[in-house]
Amino acid sequence: MSIGVSSPQSIDATLDLLSRGGYIADRALATSLFLSIAMKRPLFLEGEAGVGKTEIAKVLAATLGRQLLRLQCYEGLDISAAVYEWNYPRQMMAIRLAEAAGEGRRHELARDIYGAEFLIKRPLLNALEGSAGMAPVLLIDELDRTDEPFEAFLLEVLSDFQITIPELGTIKAAAPPLVVVTSNRTREIHDALKRRCLYHWVDYPSAERERAIVKAKVPGVGESLGGQVVSFVQMLRGLELFKPPGIAETLDWAQALMVLNARELTVSNVDDTLGVVLKYQDDIARVRGDVAARGVATARSAA
Amino acid sequence: MHFARVLRRAGLPIGPGKVIVALEALKLVSIARRDDVYWTLHSVLVDRHSQSDMFRLAFDRFWQRQQDRPDDNPLSILDQGPDHGRGDQSKPIPRRLADAFSPLASPEVGEQKEESAAPSDAVASWSADERLRHQDFETMSSDEQAEAAKLMARLRLPIPDVATRRHRVSRSGRRIDMRATLRAMVRSGGAVTLARKAPRRRHPPLVVLCDISGSMATYSRMFLRFLHALTNDRDRVHVFLFGTRLSNVTRELAHRDPDLALARVGRAVEDWGGGTRIGHTIEAFNRRWSRRVLGQGAVVVLITDGLDRDGGEGLAAEMERLHKSCRRLIWLNPLLRYAAFEPKSAGVRVMLPHVDEFRPAHNLDSLTALVVALSNRLDAGTTRQFTIANAKLS
CATH class of the missing domain: 3.40.50.300 (P-loop containing nucleotide triphosphate hydrolases)
Structure with missing residues (x-):
């Protein structure tokens, strides 16, 4: 096939x-x-x-x-959560019913209760x-x-x-x-x-590709703000931070700035929203202030 | 395929299976575009990020050579991008790659020797001039060797277990194993006998950071023996050595034979017997490795005398981060053998508040005490009590 x-x-x-x-x-x-x-x-x-x-x-x-x-x-993910599990309550019920029906069916029971209808399929089995x-x-x-x-x-x-x-x-x-x-x-x-x-x-994208991604995923954000966000984030990735921001953070940030009706990056709105991009206190402390101000300046002149 | 052999020499693990897959893959893409061929081979032959750089250099060099000598190879028609070629020649080529190419001219000569040595250089030695001093393990005195042998025989870490989230059959377990219960019911025809299960227990990963600077020279050799025994005794052990820079020697130490393993470590590490930059190396560990090896509740053993060339600069914050990201941080300090030891040096003072346990490590007794320390108290609850082992142990 x-x-x-x-x-x-x-x-x-x-x-x-x-x-x-x-x-x-x-x-x-x-x-x-x-x-x-x-x-x-x-x-x-x-x-x-x-x-x-x-x-x-x-x-x-x-x-x-x-x-x-x-x-x-x-x-701790195991087979019963990833592949399959038997439907124990139903199996239990089947055993009880078989008991009520009489002794004669005992050898059939083992075959019956391990049939496909008692099987709960998990993602891997479904995929196959x-x-x-x-x-x-x-x-x-x-x-x-x-x-x-x-x-x-x-x-x-x-x-x-x-x-x-x-x-x-x-x-x-x-x-x-x-x-x-x-x-x-x-x-x-x-x-x-x-x-x-x-x-x-999968590496961090180039500035050009990241701009294209921002444009595609956050369409409402203006060309200039989008460009500034990207060049600021690209600058952050060069800083050897504990956790450099990923594309997900770039998109979140662009979204956040849009919600705040920002048209351009400014020192104050960067300071306010830095927590969207950086998730470690050490990193935030390092960037806030001088580094952020310089980043904003270069981002605005570049974009 | 020639190219695969070059890569193998350069230390990339490429088996014949991979070569077949690579050839299969090349059939699927058109070989007219250089970058398509590049990424096709890359996705098949490379399987960790750290190999990418070596692959790129080898690829550039290889096709360049093919172009210089367009012989029988059909792939030599590949066009060279304008940015390749000239620029590369001026740059120094990594020693390991150069080595990988040189024997190609006469493939028969020295093949046997190369084979055994090449794969061990997994940690790239990018610049030959940074090899400060190479420690020769052969020069270990016979006394020392005897002692080390004794150590190895005695010291097997009894496995300190922690509960995992997997289960095994157990009579006294607290959970009911429905699957086993039902199987029993079918067998007995309806009588309910509950089968039980309990969490499986397993030892946590162990991460060792060992100082190999000049002040530690006499001890680090002994510790390496110990670490080798440790690595071969259990899985999930990661060993890092540091002086002025950090190197991961886990793969080198994994060799069964202690002498071979230590020789490999000797070749892989470049800063034997130099100074110590503890803050710098712990920072490198935190940034590059901690998230990769400290998962699943690792125990960290830090072996150093705490004499820091940088005077403890930037050390506090990094120690705190390290401390907070592992289950237990144990510091072994050979200087603690002196009863009058006081935390005077800046490095020691800065580090002490951030360790769970502070013990001597200078002879057999103290290492045995460490073994005992590692094997109990791991489950003793969540409180992390700070202990200084009695300095009079010796």
């Missing part, structure tokens, strides 16, 4: 596809994405928080018209089964938050696109889903898992 009529056939087509979905990507990302679709390999995206890793999967699902299944990882013959987009978000045992389990899923349920047997995907794995690098992901994926490091 092909993975859909609309899947892009070249790198340029992939770029087009993303920009239709309002995602302004660079050619490097489009290349990785195109390869991941064409070679049916999972795409492993790593990068700082807030550079738009999750957004890629969402846009991909929206533009290709596929269902998006999202698995948010956390410590697909809906209406269309392989969905599977987003495994922030894989670094989970622990090694779950990562090991994912190996089977990501390389063979199959899951084994002891009571039911092996379930194999008819069409492999498009898998996007993201990580914020709060710990290193094991090499064995990375080997099965295509790797891409």
Whole structure:
């Protein structure tokens, strides 16, 4: 089965596809994405928080018209939350009914209560089964938050696109889903898992690309304010802060300034809204005052 | 493929499987555009961000060479962008990359030797002139070696466990294992016997920051043996060495053989026996590594004498951040062996308020005491009590 009529056939087509979905990507990302679709390999995206890793999967699902299944990882995530679980109350009920019906059905019982109707499907199983013959987009978000045992389990899923349920047997995907794995690098992901994926490091965008992103995502913000916000944020990224602002912060900030009816960056409105861009007290203390004033001056002269 | 071999020499882990995938990928994109080829190979062959720079340099150099000698390689028709080529030649090329290229002319000679050495240089030695002094581990005196061997035999960290959020079967567990219960019910035909489960316990990650400056020279060699035993004894151990700069030597230490492992560390680290800039290196750790290795409740062991060349400048804030982002911060100080030790140096005074535990570490006894300290009290509640181990332990 092909993975859909609309899947892009070249790198340029992939770029087009993303920009239709309002995602302004660079050619490097489009290349990785195109390869991941064409070679049916999972795409492993790593990068700082807030550079738009999750957004890629969402846009991909929206533009290709596929269902998006999202698995948010956390410590202690296990099979019953990620893959499947048996519906225990219903099973219990079935056992009681079987008891009432009499002894004779005992050997059938084991087969009956582990049937498909007692199975609760979680994202990974849903992703393998697909809906209406269309392989969905599977987003495994922030894989670094989970622990090694779950990562090991994912190996089977990501390389063979199959899951084994002891009571039911092996379930194999008819069409492999498009898998996007993201990580914020709060710990290193094991090499064995990375080997099965295509790797891409999502970096902060260039000023030009970031301006385009602001324009696309916060349309209400004026050309000049948008440009100033971007050049100020780009300046912040060069400062070696503890947590440099990501694109998400840039967009939030542009939005916030718009709500405040600002037309231009000024020292006072930067001071008031710095908490939208910087999330650590040390960073804020360092930027507030002189650095901010200089940043505003250069941002206004540049834009 | 030639290019893959160059990368492998330069320290990127590239197996034959990856080469096949790369060739497959190249079939899918047109090779007319240089950047398409570049990013195609990049997404297949690189699997961590730190390898990107090495890849870029190797890529530029490789295709440049191919152009200089357009022989049988069909890829040599790749056009060179105007910004590549000339500019690169003036820049000094990293030693490791230069090494990777040089044996290509005569691939047979020295291949065996290269093979064993190359992958270990995972931490790039970007500029050869920064190699101040290389510590030679061979020169360890026999007494020292005997002592180290004894240490290694004795010191295995008993695993200090903390509860995780995974469960295992347990009779006395507090939670009910529904899945096992139902399976039992089916087997017995309806009799309800509750199966139980309890949280699985596991040791937390351990992060070691070890001072290798001149004032610590005699101890750091001994500690490295200890750290090697530690790394091989359990998983989730990260080891960093610092003098004037910070280096992550976890991968180098992971080699089973202690001598080989220490030799690799010796090659990877550039600031043996120099000065100490504690504030600077802790800051580097906080910014570059803390969020990557301190997850899941790590215990941090800091090994230093606290004699800071920068006089404790900027140290307080960084120590505070480090302290607040780990489960427990233990400071091992070899100077604490003197009963009359007083926190006089600026560095020590600044650091002391931010550690959970302050212990001596200069001989076998004190290290054994450390092992005991590491193996208990991890679950003793949320209060972090500050302790100074008795200096008279020796």
